[in-house]
Amino acid sequence: MQFERINQYQMKPIPVEKRTQSGRKKYIMIISVLLILQSGLRNVAVGPDTYAYYNIFEDIKLISWEQAIYSVKENFLFGIGKDPGYILFQKIVQIFINNYQIYLILIATIFFISFGILIYKNAYSIREIMFAYVLYLTMFYHFFSITGIRQTIATAATFWGFELIKKKKLLPFILLIMLASTIHRSVLVFLPFYFLINLKIANFIYTAAILVFPLAMIYRRNMAFIMAKASGSTVYLDYTLSYYEKSPINFTVLIILLFIVGLIFMRYVLNLNPDISRFYIAIALVLIFTPLVWVYPTLMRVGMYFSIFMVFFIPKIIDIVTLSDQRIRIVTYVCIYLILIFLVIKGGGEYKFFWQEMELGENYL
Numbered sequence: 001m002q003f004e005r006i007n008q009y010q011m012k013p014i015p016v017e018k019r020t021q022s023g024r025k026k027y028i029m030i031i032s033v034l035l036i037l038q039s040g041l042r043n044v045a046v047g048p049d050t051y052a053y054y055n056i057f058e059d060i061k062l063i064s065w066e067q068a069i070y071s072v073k074e075n076f077l078f079g080i081g082k083d084p085g086y087i088l089f090q091k092i093v094q095i096f097i098n099n100y101q102i103y104l105i106l107i108a109t110i111f112f113i114s115f116g117i118l119i120y121k122n123a124y125s126i127r128e129i130m131f132a133y134v135l136y137l138t139m140f141y142h143f144f145s146i147t148g149i150r151q152t153i154a155t156a157a158t159f160w161g162f163e164l165i166k167k168k169k170l171l172p173f174i175l176l177i178m179l180a181s182t183i184h185r186s187v188l189v190f191l192p193f194y195f196l197i198n199l200k201i202a203n204f205i206y207t208a209a210i211l212v213f214p215l216a217m218i219y220r221r222n223m224a225f226i227m228a229k230a231s232g233s234t235v236y237l238d239y240t241l242s243y244y245e246k247s248p249i250n251f252t253v254l255i256i257l258l259f260i261v262g263l264i265f266m267r268y269v270l271n272l273n274p275d276i277s278r279f280y281i282a283i284a285l286v287l288i289f290t291p292l293v294w295v296y297p298t299l300m301r302v303g304m305y306f307s308i309f310m311v312f313f314i315p316k317i318i319d320i321v322t323l324s325d326q327r328i329r330i331v332t333y334v335c336i337y338l339i340l341i342f343l344v345i346k347g348g349g350e351y352k353f354f355w356q357e358m359e360l361g362e363n364y365l
Contacts, residue, residue, distance in 0.1 A: 040105030085182025
């Protein structure tokens with residue numbers, strides 16, 4: 001038995017049994033392996049982008065190292081092209097891996113090992129870990145597991161970056177995010193997170209988000225246009241010129257409700273555990289970026305770098321608020337699990353392994 005963690009609710013050193021640590025590690029390892037296999041063994045027709053990335057992977061085989069390096073120079077010197085680091089990443093990978101299916105397994109391994117370590121370092125019970133994975137499957141599975149490979153890699157970098165933020169290692173953090181930005185430039189939005197967390201002004205940021213949100217909704221198209229220009233992506237610029245009649249009401253309502261619940265219990269929660277302020281700041285940023293989704297749903301990816309921290313924020317709020325009554329805690333978790341499982345089943349979508357036949361989606365027709 002050893003004193004390893006700080007009691008997350010009463011801020012006292014508590015003994016952590018080795019078997020408890022071992023149990024968490026085994027649980028995370030088992031779930032990670034299953035998710036890696038599920039993501040890596042998918043058919044190229046699963047998800048809207050998997051086949052497009054297959055074509056990119058095959059095209060990269062045909063270019064020389066000189067061309068790959070020159071594409072990086074073109075981007076940095078003349079602004080031609082985007083995300084040149086992804087080309088180099090694939091060229092390096094193709095030294096060892098020439099098969100796209102194995103490449104998908106590699107990407108899944110990078111992401112889920114990073115995610116698993118993040119969970120292990122921030123979720124201190126099986127209950128929290130289970131909640132984190134169930135919420136992931138409900139809200140983030142359709143993107144990180146079966147769609148955007150470049151942002152999946154960039155997001156994995158932010159998981160390591162979060163630990164660097166906690167340790168106040170500014171230079172390694174900046175270098176990591178800048179490197180990841182060559183694979184997906186949107187990850188640059190994660191840079192201010194370091195300073196927002198270490199300034200220790202969570203109360204101010206969370207309260208300010210209340211005022212910023214309505215302004216962001218009013219000027220959401222301008223906000224999206226500015227971010228598109230900053231990203232240097234003509235694709236994002238096109239997004240800002242699009243209008244969707246179906247606005248993401250459900251997502252917006254969910255974020256607002258989560259924000260309000262956090263606001264109601266903020267003083268009580270932060271008094272018991274100031275470290276949760278990190279997740280409060282993440283939720284505040286998600287609220288501020290939510291209006292972008294109303295310009296074009298795909299811009300949800302901007303807020304994903306912060307919304308992923310909901311997997312920690314929600315269970316920690318529940319555990320603290322229900323400290324005095326274990327029965328309420330159990331009922332709360334059961335109700336949330338039932339809702340999440342229903343949503344997973346309802347929005348499942350078609351999935352097939354690579355050895356099964358599956359037609360490409362309409363976006364390729």
